[in-house]
Amino acid sequence: MEFARHLPYMQPRAGSGSLILIVALGLVGVVAPWIAPQDPLATNVAVALKPPSSIHWFGTDAVGRDVFSRVLIATRLDLSIAATAVALAFIVGAAAGTISGYFGGWIDAAIGRLTDTIMAFPLFVLAMGIVAAAGNTVANIVYATAIINIPTYIRVARAEVLVRRDAPFIQAARLVGNGPPRVLAFHLFPNVLPPLVVQASLNMSYAILNAAGLSFIGLGVRPPTPEWGIMVADGAAFIISGEWWVWLFPGLVLTGAVLAFNIAGDGLRDFFDPQKR
Amino acid sequence: MARLIARRFVGALAVVASVIVVTFFLTRALPADPAVYFAGIGGTKEAIAAMRVKLGLDRGLLTQFFVYVRALAEGDLGHSLTTGHPVLDDLARRLPASMELTITALALAAIVGLPAGIAAAIRPNSWLDHLIRLVATFGVAIPTFFMGLMLLHVFYFVLGWAPPPLGRLGSFAVPPPHVTGFYLIDSLLSGDLSTFFAAIAQLALPALTLALFAVAPLARATRAAMIEVLGSDFVRTARAIPLSRAKTLFIYALGNAMLPVLTTIGMVFSFLLGANVLVEKVFGWPGVGSYAIDALIAADYAPVQGFVLLIAILYILLNLFIDIAVIIADPRAAGV
Numbered sequence: 188m189e190f191a192r193h194l195p196y197m198q199p200r201a202g203s204g205s206l207i208l209i210v211a212l213g214l215v216g217v218v219a220p221w222i223a224p225q226d227p228l229a230t231n232v233a234v235a236l237k238p239p240s241s242i243h244w245f246g247t248d249a250v251g252r253d254v255f256s257r258v259l260i261a262t263r264l265d266l267s268i269a270a271t272a273v274a275l276a277f278i279v280g281a282a283a284g285t286i287s288g289y290f291g292g293w294i295d296a297a298i299g300r301l302t303d304t305i306m307a308f309p310l311f312v313l314a315m316g317i318v319a320a321a322g323n324t325v326a327n328i329v330y331a332t333a334i335i336n337i338p339t340y341i342r343v344a345r346a347e348v349l350v351r352r353d354a355p356f357i358q359a360a361r362l363v364g365n366g367p368p369r370v371l372a373f374h375l376f377p378n379v380l381p382p383l384v385v386q387a388s389l390n391m392s393y394a395i396l397n398a399a400g401l402s403f404i405g406l407g408v409r410p411p412t413p414e415w416g417i418m419v420a421d422g423a424a425f426i427i428s429g430e431w432w433v434w435l436f437p438g439l440v441l442t443g444a445v446l447a448f449n450i451a452g453d454g455l456r457d458f459f460d461p462q463k464r
Numbered sequence: 465m466a467r468l469i470a471r472r473f474v475g476a477l478a479v480v481a482s483v484i485v486v487t488f489f490l491t492r493a494l495p496a497d498p499a500v501y502f503a504g505i506g507g508t509k510e511a512i513a514a515m516r517v518k519l520g521l522d523r524g525l526l527t528q529f530f531v532y533v534r535a536l537a538e539g540d541l542g543h544s545l546t547t548g549h550p551v552l553d554d555l556a557r558r559l560p561a562s563m564e565l566t567i568t569a570l571a572l573a574a575i576v577g578l579p580a581g582i583a584a585a586i587r588p589n590s591w592l593d594h595l596i597r598l599v600a601t602f603g604v605a606i607p608t609f610f611m612g613l614m615l616l617h618v619f620y621f622v623l624g625w626a627p628p629p630l631g632r633l634g635s636f637a638v639p640p641p642h643v644t645g646f647y648l649i650d651s652l653l654s655g656d657l658s659t660f661f662a663a664i665a666q667l668a669l670p671a672l673t674l675a676l677f678a679v680a681p682l683a684r685a686t687r688a689a690m691i692e693v694l695g696s697d698f699v700r701t702a703r704a705i706p707l708s709r710a711k712t713l714f715i716y717a718l719g720n721a722m723l724p725v726l727t728t729i730g731m732v733f734s735f736l737l738g739a740n741v742l743v744e745k746v747f748g749w750p751g752v753g754s755y756a757i758d759a760l761i762a763a764d765y766a767p768v769q770g771f772v773l774l775i776a777i778l779y780i781l782l783n784l785f786i787d788i789a790v791i792i793a794d795p796r797a798a799g800v
Contacts, residue, residue, distance in 0.1 A: 225471055304482040308776045311738025316772035319760050320490040394606055403609050404757045418612055423746060425629060427611055429621045438610035446605040 201336060205450035212444055216263040225253035227260040227413045236430050246432035248421060257413035258437050264408065265415050267323065269394035273331035277372070279333070280340025285371055287341065288348030295312040304337040310335040314397060318406045328407035332397050335461075336390055343386050347379040378457050381459045389452035392445040399441055468791050476784040483776045488532050491769050503651055541773070542766030548757060551770040559774070561632055562644025562744065562751030564576050566736050567676030568648075568667060573732070577679040578725070581686025582718065585694060596683050603680035608739040612673040612746035629747040639663050670747040670787060677739055678732045685728035689721035696720075723790055730786045737775050 215222075230437050231251035239246045245254035287298040293339075305313065317331035351357060352375070360374045399416035408414040410421070415437045422434025523531075537543075541551035584593040619626040627634050632647055640650035641657050647663035693699060694717055702712040741753035748754070752771055759767035 189579075199614070240638060243594040303479060304486060307479045307483050307485075307780055308772070308778050309734045311741065312772055312775045314767060315741065315756065315760065316487070316490050319765055319768040323763075337696075392605065400609065400738075401743060403607075404745055405761050415609075419607075419613065423609075423613055426616050426621065429617070431549065431617050431621075434613050435617075438607065439612065442606050442610060443606070446601070449601065449605055 201319065203454075205454065207445040208447040209451055210367065212262060212266060213408070215259055216266045218388075219259040219262055223253075223256040223259045225256040227257040228411055229253075236385065236425070236433070238430075239432050243369050245436040246430075248418075249425070252411075254418070254432060254436055257418060258415070258440050261413040261415050261418065262440070262444075264325075264412065265395060265399065265441070268329055268332070268398045268407075269391055272329045272394045272458065273336065273387055273390050274399070275329070275333035276281065276336035276390065277340055277383065279455065280337040281344045281376075281383055283337070284341035284344025285348050285376060288345035289352055289367070289371055289375065298341060298345075302341050305338050308335075311397060311400060314401060315406070318401060323406055325407050328398055328401050331401070332394050335397070339386055340383060343382050344379050347382055348375055351375060351378055384457060385452055385456045388448055388455050392448035392452070393447050395441070395448065434457065465791060465795055468795065469554055469756065469788050472784060472787045472791070475781055476787075479780050480777060482771070483780065484533065485529075487769055487773045487776075488529055489636055490772065491532065491765075505689050536773075541770035543765045544759060545764040545765075546762050551767050554755060554767065555770055558752045558755050559748060562740055562753060563672065563747060564648065565667065565670055565743070565749060565751060566672040566733070566740055569678060569736060570729070570733060572671055572675035573678035573682055574729070576675070577682030578686050580679075581683040581725075582713075583585070584683065584687045585690030586713070588691065593687070596680075596687065600680035600684050603676055606677075607742075608673055608677050609742040609746050611676060612670065612743055615669050615673055616746070626669050627662075629669070631748050631750050633659070633662050634666060661768045665797075666747075670743050670749055674736055674739055674744075678736055681728055681735075682725070683730050686721065689724040690717060693717045693721045708782050720794075723794055726786055726790055726793075730783050733782055734779055737779060751794050 190365075196231055220338075220407050229252065231247075233251065234243070234247050235249055235251040237251075238241060243253050243255065248254055248257075282331060283298050287295045289294045308316075314331040314335050317334060321327040321330065357370060360370050365374070390453075398407070399414075402414050402416035403420045405420070408417055410417060418437035419434045419441070422430070422432075422437070425433050485511050538551050541555070543549070544551050544554055580592065580596055584590070584596050587593065616626070616629055620628060633639060637659060640647060640656055643650045643653050648660065648667070651657070651660040651663055699712060699717050700721075702716050707716075734755055740751065741757065743749065744751045744753040745757055752774065756768050756771035759765070759771075
């Protein structure tokens with residue numbers, strides 16, 4: 188990744204701040220099992236629904252589980268669902284978009300039709316439909332989130348390829364005898380990569396939101412597995428009686444993660460394309 | 465212009481066709497074997513085989529598709545196992561609740577977002593401009609269901625201003641006589657002000673939740689479009705003549721800036737239709753979204769498919785409507 192070299196110089200400060208937050212979240216995701224103060228699944232009815240204290244920083248939920256530990260442990264699951272979905276969408280979308288833009292003709296028309304069809308649905312609703320159809324599992328949450336994100340990558344990759352398809356450096360590459368696969372992979376694709384990476388960062392936030400939304404309505408991740416969306420949904424039952432800590436903390440961390448990826452994406456975009464700023 | 469509009473119609477029809485193909489595959493994909501599912505728990509081998517014939521699963525994919533399309537054409541979306549009603553009836557009864565919520569939210573967002581965007585464009589880098597950027601950044605990052613809970617906690621639990629999140633009217637009120645299905649309109653039509661205010665009280669927080677989510681993209685799009693138009697030659701000319709500031713801004717500049725804003729409204733509506741589902745769940749709102757969620761949790765799939773199809777078609781219709789509005793407003797911009 189060529190662009191990584193420039194990351195330390197990335198301004199404005201909000202961009203670097205968000206990167207620090209992303210790295211921190213990633214670290215928490217990795218080491219959570221060792222730093223979580225309590226067992227996230229251990230119930231203890233004696234301390235159920237206790238407000239935040241020095242023992243339970245984020246309080247306890249309806250069955251006395253430690254909310255802080257659960258929020259920490261959930262980081263890994265939430266981030267890996269989003270990251271896997273984005274990676275899948277990136278790979279499929281970038282390949283399809285590059286091919287679509289390079290070859291044109293019926294391939295382009297077919298891929299374009301597919302993109303239009305996906306975009307014809309409000310995306311969260313389509314994700315619900317896919318999970319309902321394919322089965323209520325975490326894997327299907329990942330696939331559904333990937334599918335609804337694919338069109339974005341197709342469009343970006345296709346547009347970037349169209350601009351460069353007949354550029355002199357591509358013609359030169361063809362002239363010296365490179366076949367289409369080689370031209371695509373080694374000459375076109377590296378140039379298409381930066382806008383795709385920007386898209387991926389912005390997409391991470393959307394993927395996190397989408398996955399959390401799906402589990403909020405009861406799809407995918409099953410209780411008692413800690414996951415931010417489910418934890419907020421669990422806490423929603425206590426909105427009437429006012430035990431705010433059960434839903435507030437997972438919601439805040441979720442928002443923080445979304446915000447971090449959004450700001451990082453904006454920062455990356457400004458970096459790659461200062462004119463759009 | 466008529467030809468352009470006709471072309472948009474055909475385009476929308478093509479999209480509806482591909483949406484139907486997608487929902488067909490979603491229907492077939494789920495559950496693993498529909499025949500076993502519809503034959504019920506403890507269905508014998510014979511019952512399953514009979515169900516397979518009845519559902520047309522023994523025939524080719526293409527035949528099945530035509531069977532599916534014919535059922536759709538007759539308005540047959542299957543039966544809900546949980547409510548026992550035809551899915552189409554359930555959806556029709558609950559759609560007004562969702563639409564009232566979505567449209568109120570969109571209207572709220574537009575009333576705040578458009579003027580804010582215009583003001584920010586007139587004075588870039590003012591405090592208002594920065595405020596909008598801040599709201600925009602947070603508005604898209606805070607999950608709608610979390611926003612809903614925060615508003616509920618503050619306005620219901622702490623301040624006690626809002627009623628409990630129990631649907632459209634609270635538990636004891638009687639809905640107004642059905643005319644449009646929108647309680648705000650129906651209660652006014654029947655002259656029942658107490659129901660009107662009860663409906664507003666229930667609607668306020670969910671609509672605000674959705675509006676907070678929608679206001680940012682609207683304000684940003686308005687700002688960007690206005691800034692571009694304000695820098696154009698015709699605005700410079702209008703200023704040089706000089707036309708009055710109000711006329712330049714609101715007649716010439718705003719009129720031309722409205723087109724991209726219109727397309728953004730379409731995009732925002734799509735987000736709202738998705739976010740609606742979550743907000744309906746938080747506020748116990750009896751719309752199509754909560755209907756689909758309840759069905760989904762009960763592994764009752766026909767309502768979910770009906771819901772997905774309905775929402776997709778609504779969205780396509782809205783986009784068609786916006787496309788036509790754009791063509792009428794400015795045939796050049798529509799890309800003749």
